[in-house]
Amino acid sequence: MSTATWDLSVAVLCAVVALMLAWPVPIWLSRASWPPRHPALALVLWQIIGVAGGLAMIGALWLLAIALFPRHPWLAGIPAAALAAYLLAHLVAAIVSFERQRRRHLALVELLSVPDPDRDRTRVLDDAAPVAYCLPRAASSVTVLSRGLIEVLAPDELAAVTAHERAHVEQRHEVLLVAFRAWRRALPWFPIAARAESEVAALIEMMADDVARRSQPDEVLARAILRVADSGMLGTASAERASRRRDRMHDRFQRLAG
Numbered sequence: 001m002s003t004a005t006w007d008l009s010v011a012v013l014c015a016v017v018a019l020m021l022a023w024p025v026p027i028w029l030s031r032a033s034w035p036p037r038h039p040a041l042a043l044v045l046w047q048i049i050g051v052a053g054g055l056a057m058i059g060a061l062w063l064l065a066i067a068l069f070p071r072h073p074w075l076a077g078i079p080a081a082a083l084a085a086y087l088l089a090h091l092v093a094a095i096v097s098f099e100r101q102r103r104r105h106l107a108l109v110e111l112l113s114v115p116d117p118d119r120d121r122t123r124v125l126d127d128a129a130p131v132a133y134c135l136p137r138a139a140s141s142v143t144v145l146s147r148g149l150i151e152v153l154a155p156d157e158l159a160a161v162t163a164h165e166r167a168h169v170e171q172r173h174e175v176l177l178v179a180f181r182a183w184r185r186a187l188p189w190f191p192i193a194a195r196a197e198s199e200v201a202a203l204i205e206m207m208a209d210d211v212a213r214r215s216q217p218d219e220v221l222a223r224a225i226l227r228v229a230d231s232g233m234l235g236t237a238s239a240e241r242a243s244r245r246r247d248r249m250h251d252r253f254q255r256l257a258g
């Protein structure tokens, strides 16, 4: 087999992998019924799909150009390098935007809330709406509860909500959300990127639920979820809406119902 034929074969193989990871594999995963039982595994698969899909796309573009223009390898690398730079730029922009938003949100929380005398690393917002979220802050985190939430929830429900929100920060869920948000923004015409983001957001909620379930009974957590507007800074409330093919919010309650 000549070098050119070999290059073309590898390029086609790379393109097939990229296509598989761009359409049938994510569709299968988003329609599957098992992710609510194994959210961590499903999250790993979404990350593999995202990273491997991007690399396969870049690799296919590069190898195809080399196979077509073997005498100009540097020129052939330009489209692949441009795609890599485009994806990387969106990732950096998403990280910078998240960090700016996090700092602004923390400054507002410091201004508008008071320390909770009964709970460690917790601040209380003078707001009648039931709101709870957790923000990463230096080496630790700050949990924000609204006055409305404290009034409406029983102590065990409040403990479940706090454990859930802290799990988001301790497991660094914002890193995953930022990466998948960057992917969606880089490829706004690509519906799978939006689906991946909403699936990842739903799975992250289940992971945080699993942490809360270690300290509180499932029915307490389910009751608390129904009463709380889970309004994290990364828009988890909107992300918790169902993905297009499966109702992940329903899945979330189903797993709490046993």
Ligand SMILES: [Zn+2]
Pocket (backbone or CB within 6 Å): 164, 165, 168, 205, 208, 230, 236
């Ligand atoms: Zn949550």
